Amino acid sequence: MLKNICVTQLNLLRRAPSLQQQVRTTFVLKRKYEPLLHKTNEKPRRMRAKHFIYELVEDTLVKKRPNMEVVLKTFVEGVGDKGDIVSMKPNFVYNKLLLPGLATYKTPESIAKYSKTEAEKSAVQHSSAYAQRTVNMLGSIVLAVVMNKDEPWVLEPWHIKASLRKAGFHCKEECIRLPKERIEGPDLKKENKEFCCTITINKLEQATLRCRIHHWSTDPSERLPYVLEHWKLPAEPLLNVGQPETESTQKNA
Amino acid sequence: MLSLLSTMRTLVVRQQAGEALRCLHLTAVAEAARKGTREKARKKKVKVEVKKVGFIPHNQRDKKINVKRADKHVDDSWKQVPKDDVYVGRYYRWPVYTVAEAIQCHRETHHPSMYNVPNAPLNVEIELNMQGEKATRFVDNFQRMAMIPHKFHHGEERKIIVFTKGNEEIAEARGAGASLVGGVELIKDITGGELLLSDYQFIIAHPNILAELVALRGLMKRKFPNPKSETLGTNLAEMIVKFSNGIAYSAAKDEYQQNFGLITASVGTLDMDAQHLEENVRFLLQDVNTMRPKRDGRFITRVLLKSAPSSEQLKIDPFVYISELYDKSAAKSSRDAKKEVAPAEPQAAAAAAAAN
Numbered sequence: 211m212l213k214n215i216c217v218t219q220l221n222l223l224r225r226a227p228s229l230q231q232q233v234r235t236t237f238v239l240k241r242k243y244e245p246l247l248h249k250t251n252e253k254p255r256r257m258r259a260k261h262f263i264y265e266l267v268e269d270t271l272v273k274k275r276p277n278m279e280v281v282l283k284t285f286v287e288g289v290g291d292k293g294d295i296v297s298m299k300p301n302f303v304y305n306k307l308l309l310p311g312l313a314t315y316k317t318p319e320s321i322a323k324y325s326k327t328e329a330e331k332s333a334v335q336h337s338s339a340y341a342q343r344t345v346n347m348l349g350s351i352v353l354a355v356v357m358n359k360d361e362p363w364v365l366e367p368w369h370i371k372a373s374l375r376k377a378g379f380h381c382k383e384e385c386i387r388l389p390k391e392r393i394e395g396p397d398l399k400k401e402n403k404e405f406c407c408t409i410t411i412n413k414l415e416q417a418t419l420r421c422r423i424h425h426w427s428t429d430p431s432e433r434l435p436y437v438l439e440h441w442k443l444p445a446e447p448l449l450n451v452g453q454p455e456t457e458s459t460q461k462n463a
Numbered sequence: 464m465l466s467l468l469s470t471m472r473t474l475v476v477r478q479q480a481g482e483a484l485r486c487l488h489l490t491a492v493a494e495a496a497r498k499g500t501r502e503k504a505r506k507k508k509v510k511v512e513v514k515k516v517g518f519i520p521h522n523q524r525d526k527k528i529n530v531k532r533a534d535k536h537v538d539d540s541w542k543q544v545p546k547d548d549v550y551v552g553r554y555y556r557w558p559v560y561t562v563a564e565a566i567q568c569h570r571e572t573h574h575p576s577m578y579n580v581p582n583a584p585l586n587v588e589i590e591l592n593m594q595g596e597k598a599t600r601f602v603d604n605f606q607r608m609a610m611i612p613h614k615f616h617h618g619e620e621r622k623i624i625v626f627t628k629g630n631e632e633i634a635e636a637r638g639a640g641a642s643l644v645g646g647v648e649l650i651k652d653i654t655g656g657e658l659l660l661s662d663y664q665f666i667i668a669h670p671n672i673l674a675e676l677v678a679l680r681g682l683m684k685r686k687f688p689n690p691k692s693e694t695l696g697t698n699l700a701e702m703i704v705k706f707s708n709g710i711a712y713s714a715a716k717d718e719y720q721q722n723f724g725l726i727t728a729s730v731g732t733l734d735m736d737a738q739h740l741e742e743n744v745r746f747l748l749q750d751v752n753t754m755r756p757k758r759d760g761r762f763i764t765r766v767l768l769k770s771a772p773s774s775e776q777l778k779i780d781p782f783v784y785i786s787e788l789y790d791k792s793a794a795k796s797s798r799d800a801k802k803e804v805a806p807a808e809p810q811a812a813a814a815a816a817a818a819n
Contacts, residue, residue, distance in 0.1 A: 340547060340550070340554070356577060360579065363575075363576030364576075379550070380545070380558060412547055
């Protein structure tokens with residue numbers, strides 16, 4: 211009796227093969243030479259060697275696999291927020307979402323489990339999946355603000371907006387907050403001096419943008435000599451304008 | 464000694480016998496012939512001299528071989544549409560501006576506080592898909608003049624010579640601003656060599672002088688007035704205004720990519736009224752669209768607004784001014800309209816036939 215139980219237990223607790231991998235060895239083939247038809251109620255004709263020559267129609271190993279849908283467990287930068295159902299390439303999903311435990315397979319249960327509660331919805335931490343990337347990129351660049359060398363000017367948000375657009379960043383004027391101090395020119399003492407301004411993305415994330423003023427003249431002979439890769443060189447702060455103020459507002463640095 | 468001699472003789476005799484045997488099969492004539500053919504073959508063989516090629520700098524090498532070039536028709540429709548109010552441009556589709564917005568953007572960068580060129584010319588770059596009705600046929604390069612409602616200083620010197628009879632027409636042409644207006648006497652001057660046609664970029668004629676003008680066809684060649692290029696017609700004043708103020712543009716196919724054409728033209732200066740600039744853009748696009756081949760799909764693929772010294776290129780949507788796809792019914796109706804016009808101007812039609 212005892213022996214019997216032991217045997218059944220052993221059967222129950224049998225080890226499953228751990229390395230169960232999907233093997234795609236299916237090849238769709240086509241006969242090169244079709245065998246001839248046979249008469250009704252008669253045996254099929256004998257197949258010749260040539261009837262076993264095949265042509266490859268499709269190799270499933272090299273076939274592009276469709277996107278996978280998963281439910282995100284948390285906010286993932288560049289992918290989506292918690293509870294979002296995202297459809298991405300299967301390799302990316304396995305390696306970057308499922309293995310680190312950032313997402314689960316899409317089932318009705320998992321959708322219900324990870325959908326955002328009311329409390330989470332009200333406490334928004336991220337405005338969009340890509341806002342953090344924008345913050346990082348804005349923090350890493352040094353923006354060249356080209357101002358005129360001959361005409362008087364006062365720095366305004368739209369100057370920053372136009373300079374950002376030239377550098378490949380698109381933003382609205384109301385997102386830009388300049389340092390409180392007035393920056394005026396032309397003043398060659400301010401040439402290549404650095405100041406910081408704050409960019410607010412989707413009225414939530416804040417990025418600190420380092421800007422340097424460069425003077426430019428319409429007349430080519432009046433222009434200042436070009437410094438190669440000036441953004442890599444260290445620069446002095448612009449008359450201590452905007453330094454402590456921006457550091458206090460720096461949130462997502 | 465004697466015995467040695469005798470043996471040598473026998474040897475010689477035997478040798479002679481051997482030669483005689485060979486001669487049985489190969490005659491002297493055949494030998495000579497073979498010799499000749501061998502010589503000929505040897506002469507035929509040209510010695511190939513291998514020239515040593517030294518190092519050629521990469522920029523001087525033949526560019527037509529084995530170079531993979533990127534498709535000039537840029538398609539960014541696979542990219543996302545931005546949802547944030549601040550975004551990094553390279554990860555998203557190009558923003559599409561309206562003409563007014565694009566002009567405003569250029570005005571910002573050209574403001575006195577920045578580049579200080581408020582009167583910079585506004586350039587339009589029109590990218591074309593030059594594929595013809597068949598995939599292997601392409602639209603030819605073309606040069607045209609687009610009529611614009613709001614003129615600006617284009618900086619070119621355009622001299623126009625007008626041929627017409629009748630005092631009314633002459634006065635009309637003079638009033639419109641032609642450089643030289645005349646009739647039969649002008650034709651005589653030109654044939655006599657007193658006046659050079661090459662001084663004038665544009666030649667316009669009224670159909671009433673066409674019979675006399677045929678004498679100058681050899682001199683004018685492709686410039687000979689014809690209604691297709693709108694240099695022959697009854698409405699002289701309008702034609703003169705068009706040629707003196709219009710936008711001269713030319714579409715050129717890419718050297719390596721035959722289906723990519725590019726037009727670069729100036730439509731005005733940034734200090735002009737934005738609405739006037741927009742009107743000019745509209746007329747230019749409509750004029751370009753008349754060259755559309757009879758096939759489906761887009762002809763104008765992308766339109767960019769540029770303005771030096773700024774390197775910004777702002778994309779605008781051309782399809783608010785022209786129809787995006789090939790409209791068969793529209794093409795048909797325009798052809799019908801032409802047919803109706805044609806009998807009204809039999810002289811003009813005859814001139815067209817003569818010019819072509």
